[in-house]
Amino acid sequence: MSKILTNCLIASQKPGQVLNIASNLAIVRYASTGTPKSAQAQAKVSSEKKPTEKPVESPSFAMNLFRGQMRLEEIFPYPSSLNEEQRDILQSLVDPTAKFFEEKNDSLKNDKLETVPDDIMQGLKELGAFGLQTPVEHNGLGLNNTQYARLVEIVGSHDLGIGIVLGAHQSIGFKGILLFGNPEQKAKYLPRLATGEDIAAFALTEPASGSDAASIKTRAVPSADGKHWILNGSKIWISNGGFAEIFTVFAKTPVKDEKTGEVKDQVTAFIVERKFGGVKNGPPEKKMGIKCSNTAEVYFEDVKIPAENVLGGVGNGFKVAMNILNAGRFGMAAALSGTMKFSIAKAVEHATNRNQFGKQIIHYGAIQEKLARMAMLQYATESMAYMLSANMDKGSLEFQIEAAISKVFASESAWAVTDEAIQVLGGMGFMRDTGLERVMRDIRIFRIFEGTNDILRLFIALQGMNYAGKHLKELQKRVQSFDIGTIFTEGKKRIGRQIGMQNIPSLTQHVPSQLSNSASLASKAVVDFGQAVESVLVKYGKRVTEEQFVVNRIAQSTIDIFGMFVVLSRAARSINTNSPTGDHEAALANLFCYEASKRLEQNLQDALDGKFVENTKLMTKIAKDLSQNGHTVPAHPLGF
DSSP states (O other): OHHHHHHBTTOOSOTTEEEOOBTTBOOEEEOOSOOOSSHHHHHHHHHSOOOOOOOOOOOOHHHHHTTTOOOOTTTSSOOOOOOHHHHHHHHHHHHHHHHHHHHTOOHHHHHHHTSOOHHHHHHHHHHTTTOTTSOGGGTSOOOOHHHHHHHHHHHHHHOHHHHHHHIIIIIIITHHHHHHOOHHHHHHHHHHHHHTSSOEEEEOOBTTBSSBGGGOOOEEEEOTTSSEEEEEEEEEEEETTTTOSEEEEEEEEEEEOTTTOOEEEEEEEEEEEGGGTTEEEOOOOOOSSOTTSOEEEEEEEEEEEEGGGEESOTTOHHHHHHHHHHHHHHHHHHHHHHHHHHHHHHHHHHHHHOEETTEEGGGSHHHHHHHHHHHHHHHHHHHHHHHHHHHHHTTOOOOHHHHHHHHHHHHHHHHHHHHHHHHHHTHHHHSGGGSHHHHHHHHGGGGTSSSOHHHHHHHHHHHHHHHHHHHHHHHHHHHHTTOHHHHHHHHHHHHHHHTTOOOOOOOTTTSOGGGHHHHHHHHHHHHHHHHHHHHHHHHHGGGGGGOHHHHHHHHHHHHHHHHHHHHHHHHHHHHHTTOTTHHHHHHHHHHHHHHHHHHHHHHHHHHHOHHHHHHHHHHHHHHHHHHHHSSOOSOOTTOO
16 A cells, blocks of 8 residues: 555655554654665664654644644635735636636537537637646736636536646646746747647556556657657547647656666656657547547657656656646636536526425425535535635645545535436436536546545545654654653543543634534544544554555545534634625534534544444455456346
């Protein structure tokens, strides 16, 4: 599992970090970043006592949950990153963007044609939609993350297929040039990319490497004169792959260790132009949803890439890929919050106007429960998206767990909301013209690409436990050195747990009275979660990386706690500013916190319960039996 943590598409930006927990405390070690040149040097290093470095304190709220701590700097008050000028610029873009999608774009037509018509592509270019975050000096709009999120939300509420065309282009396609490009690369490529004259694509996935990015087979080797890299290989399921001119391509390259002289393969990112020659693509894939977007296999045969087109340095491709994906995930949550608004509007309209058994169905509890939960999930998703984008705009650098949470929660919530919207509409919801069946097909991919939700859950939990493990190791050292203050503090804390007198921090100063009960649930959740994480590390030791049944429940608990604090913060802001929607937002936040706390209680209980572990063994047996049999195992009830 440490391989998953370090190699998968959503792994840490520190790929040398490995979870290795020993004894009754978690110990995190880092793989050596270099090897001494000689055996004598090796002996010298091993014989010297290395100074102990204290673990670095992370400002990330989600990261500190794993220590049972609340770091609220990025949570309360609900952040806002727009100044007056930025707000005015955004407002000037919102109305024409919404009008374009409402009056000119036909999502059902695009879906049927399985392409975006030329006039729509041209209209998007005229809106500046292909260079939203590209600097103005490179022909872009120069928007920050929050402004970008608001426009992406509009796209998501109308046509996710077009959202993929735009996102594959700028959110990941040429994002690497924005993040890692040198001045020459930016000047050469960004102006045409920002206007949509050139379309970009992100080329990482291969037939044998999905989540395990380190297993890619595409390879680039330097030419004899050192002026080019020769690229060979293929990539699958590449959005915009059939017509992109510029590709961010990831390939294995030979890299020489300057200390040892040893040559090893490492991933390197390249800027590849179709006109280099040797770049071809297969036919458009036939897909379940997002049909108007282009998805194709791309082939590279003896492509000569100029040496200056290395992106981010030779051997740094993994870092480039991870930063691109981490930086783009908030946009997915924003887009899907817009999608949920569309689905909810359809359901509300039908429930308000549909009469059955003498009254509108909106008055029946079964429908009210569906609509309330749909609104709650949309509110939480939207709150996550804009909290994350605002903190990124304010300079937050440690947001990878929060970004992963927002992607997982948004994609699963959008599916649940649209499914229930179809149920509210009944047979009408199943019909194509209503638009919900297209949305249902479109949103299914969001739980798969840019890091599957299954892998992202592992990342959330293992990354957080890495952090907690480092601090537990430091605590262990203090206790072993007879640090009286530490012994007293930790002893008092643990005795308090045993006798049911936990010290639960208060959020009273951050939330109004309407949210006080939910705030108490959230505070208690943090304490309970921190204790559960420590207990899991103690129980499983280094084996915790292989305990995916348990790890998944730790991840889900993290998602729920983050959601609780996010909705509390947003609702508190609305109430404190006397917003006319304050009471409604309080209801949404209180409902979310109540239901999340119930899920959390069950998940933490399962993570520590021996009976649950026994049930997981049954699941393992059933899965293995299925694999061996090739299909379901029981004999047919009729005997034939």
